[in-house]
Structure formats: structure tokens, C-alpha cells
Amino acid sequence: MSDHLSRIVAARVSDPGAIAAAAARRLKAASPLGEHGKAMIVAADHPARGANRVGTDPSAMADRSRLLDRLCIALDRPGVTGVLATADILEDLLLLGVLDGKSVFGSMNRAGLAGSVFEIDDRFTGYDAATIAAMGFDGGKMLTRIALQDPVTPSVLENTARAVDELNDRQLIAMVEPFISVWEDGRIRNDLSTDAVVTSVTITSGLGRRTAYTWLKLPVVDDMERVLASSSLPALLLGGEVKDADAAFASWGKALKQPTAQGLVVGRSLLYPSNGDVAGAVDRAVSLL
Numbered sequence: 001m002s003d004h005l006s007r008i009v010a011a012r013v014s015d016p017g018a019i020a021a022a023a024a025r026r027l028k029a030a031s032p033l034g035e036h037g038k039a040m041i042v043a044a045d046h047p048a049r050g051a052n053r054v055g056t057d058p059s060a061m062a063d064r065s066r067l068l069d070r071l072c073i074a075l076d077r078p079g080v081t082g083v084l085a086t087a088d089i090l091e092d093l094l095l096l097g098v099l100d101g102k103s104v105f106g107s108m109n110r111a112g113l114a115g116s117v118f119e120i121d122d123r124f125t126g127y128d129a130a131t132i133a134a135m136g137f138d139g140g141k142m143l144t145r146i147a148l149q150d151p152v153t154p155s156v157l158e159n160t161a162r163a164v165d166e167l168n169d170r171q172l173i174a175m176v177e178p179f180i181s182v183w184e185d186g187r188i189r190n191d192l193s194t195d196a197v198v199t200s201v202t203i204t205s206g207l208g209r210r211t212a213y214t215w216l217k218l219p220v221v222d223d224m225e226r227v228l229a230s231s232s233l234p235a236l237l238l239g240g241e242v243k244d245a246d247a248a249f250a251s252w253g254k255a256l257k258q259p260t261a262q263g264l265v266v267g268r269s270l271l272y273p274s275n276g277d278v279a280g281a282v283d284r285a286v287s288l289l
Contacts, residue, residue, distance in 0.1 A: 004072065005065045008095050022094040023135045029103040032138055032173065034081040038256065038289040039236060039263030041082040042074045042270060042282075045107035045141070048086040048126065051114040054272040061268070064092075070271045072098050073278045079286030084141055084175075084265060086110060086126050104137040105175055108163055112143065119188045120145055120181065121152045124159055129166035139173025141217065144204055145181040145188065157207060164208030175265075177217035177238065178204040194223045198230045205231040217265055220248075224255040232260065239266030239285075245274070253288045263289065 011018045032039050046052065047061050054060035061067055067089075074080060075098050082103030083093065090106065093099050112122030122143055132140045144160045147153050160176060167174040178200035179190040191197075201216060208214065216235045218227060228235055237255055239248070248269065255261055266285055273281035 004068050004092075004096060008068075008092050011095050019091045019094055022097065026094065026136060027100040028136060029082065029101055029138065032081060032103040033262065034079055034289070036079060036286070036289040038261075039081050039103070039265075040079055040282075040286050040289060041084055041103070041105065041236065041263065041265040042071065042080060043239075043265050043267035044071055044083065044085040044089055044271065045110070045126075046267060048088075048107065048110040049112065049114050050116075054268050055274070060272055067271070068092055068096070070278050072096065074270060074282045075099070075102060077279055077282040077286065079289065080282060081263070082138070084267075087131075090135075090137075103139075104135075105173070106132045106135070106137055106140045108140045108142045109159070112145070115187065117186070118152075120147045120150045120156065122156055124163065129163065129170055129172065132167070132172060133170045137172075139175055139213070139215075140167055141175040141177060144176055144178045144200075144207075145190070146178065146200060146203060147181045147183065147188070149183065157203075160204070161207040164214055165210065168208060168210035168213045171213055174208070174214045175217050175236065176204045176207070176214060179219075190219075192219055192221050194221055194226060197221050197227050201227060201230045205233050215262070220251045220255050224251075225258060228255070228258040228260045234262045235260045236263050236265045237261060239264060239269050245269070245281075249284060249288065252285070256288055 052059050052062040084105040086107045106127030108127045109122045109124045111125045112119045164174040180196040180200045181188050219238045270281045
């Protein structure tokens with residue numbers, strides 16, 4: 001067990017109130033954007049949805065000690081502005097004292113377990129807006145997959161709209177990650193064609209009775225100029241797991257030049273780069289900003 005994990009377990013066993021105390025004394029970020037004028041957010045909410053695979057390792061993100069070590073390296077790099085995760089991981093990071101000056105986003109819906117027959121029925125099993133506010137965090141993120149042939153989709157949209165309302169009411173960022181999704185051979189596939197991503201943007205941009213604090217989290221696809229022109233909402237670019245790092249960084253850099261693009265939200269490709277150099281991968285991403 002690493003020193004990080006030993007400290008966390010000791011606190012959770014003997015002093016659970018230390019989590020709330022750490023949240024109360026945390027130095028908050030003045031803005032979700034860094035000195036470079038963009039956000040650089042590290043994402044680590046994959047395990048709660050059972051999506052632990054990185055490359056050929058099906059359980060890479062399931063090793064909490066390894067994940068926390070990598071998160072601490074990433075958060076310590078210049079230019080990294082924040083983190084996105086579920087309560088268990090954010091509380092671990094609070095106990096480690098590494099969230100000062102960072103924007104923090106709580107992951108809200110994780111019930112759409114990877115590979116399940118109910119994957120579209122992505123209910124809100126994580127943070128709610130009230131707790132995000134109480135913890136002094138900056139906003140909440142929701143995954144919103146729109147499957148036109150799945151009758152559960154209206155409930156997904158309704159639940160997303162409710163979360164958007166509750167976050168906007170508290171002047172907290174509602175970070176919506178939309179996809180047009182289809183069932184193929186019993187599994188969900190996100191349609192990453194330009195037309196599909198544009199459609200997902202126009203649908204989710206209209207969710208909720210207020211959108212002043214709504215941001216989008218979007219995949220980088222072909223013709224991002226058209227994607228980012230389909231809404232006036234601020235957009236963060238989704239990194240995801242990449243096979244060709246050079247191509248991915250080039251596409252991110254090009255998309256970041258669009259006026260609505262406000263930064264990156266990247267997880268596995270920075271925390272688990274193929275060469276193992278977390279600091280180097282993070283620094284390269286920050287250089288795009």
C-alpha cells in the first residue's frame with residue numbers, strides 16, 4: 001500500500017470528518033480558466049461506471065493507489081486547472097491536500113455501467129447539485145447519451161435538464177457531455193460523425209430553464225469548426241483514450257483555436273500514456289493552451 005493510500009485509509013477509519021474539514025479549508029480557484037486563459041481539467045470518473053480499461057489492461061484504473069499517484073503528478077504540473085471525478089476519488093484528493101487552487105467538478109450520473117444492457121439508463125448515482133455546492137466545488141458533470149431507438153432516452157434528457165437547472169440555480173457550472181448513441185450487436189456505440197455530434201450539441205444546448213452556467217464537454221471529431229459553431233455555450237474538448245498521440249494532440253490544438261473552445265478535459269491519455277510519462281503527457285497538453 002502506497003503512502004498516499006495509507007494516509008487516506010487511516011483518516012477514513014479514525015476521522016471521517018476530516019473530509020468535510022479538508023473541503024472547508026480548501027483554497028478555491030478564482031476561475032475555471034488558468035493563466036493561459038483556458039481550462040486544463042484531468043478526468044478520473046471512469047471507474048465508477050466500470051470503465052477501468054486502458055489499452056490492453058482491463059483493470060488499469062481499478063488500482064486506486066496507482067490512480068491516485070498519477071493524479072497527484074498531473075495536478076502538480078503547471079497549467080493544470082482542475083479535476084473531474086466521483087466523490088470517492090475527490091475525497092481521497094481532499095485528504096491528500098492536492099486540490100488547493102484547482103477547480104473541482106463532481107461526476108453526477110454513473111449508473112450507465114459500461115457494457116450493460118441498461119447502459120443508456122444512466123441515472124444519477126453520484127453527486128447532486130446541493131452537495132457540490134456544500135463542498136465548495138465549481139460544478140457538476142453529466143454524461144448524456146441520446147439513443148433515438150431507446151425509449152429510456154426521454155428520461156435521460158429529463159434528468160439531465162433537472163441537473164442543469166439545479167446547478168444553474170446555484171451559479172455552478174453544468175458540464176454536459178452529449179453523444180448520439182446507437183445499439184449495435186448488444187452494445188452501445190457513440191456516433192462520432194460530425195453530423196451526429198452537431199445534433200447532440202443542439203439538443204443538449206436547449207436543456208433546462210436556464211443555461212447561463214451550462215458548458216459542453218465534446219469529443220474532437222472531423223470538422224470541429226462546424227461542431228463548435230452549433231452552439232454559443234462554452235465548450236471543453238474531450239480527450240478520451242487515444243491510439244495515436246501525435247494525431248490527437250494536433251486535432252486538439254486545431255480545435256482549441258475556435259472561439260467557443262475553452263480548454264481540455266482529458267483522462268486516460270494523460271494519466272496512462274503509452275510511455276508511462278504522466279508529467280510529460282500533461283505538459284504537452286498544457287502547451288496546446
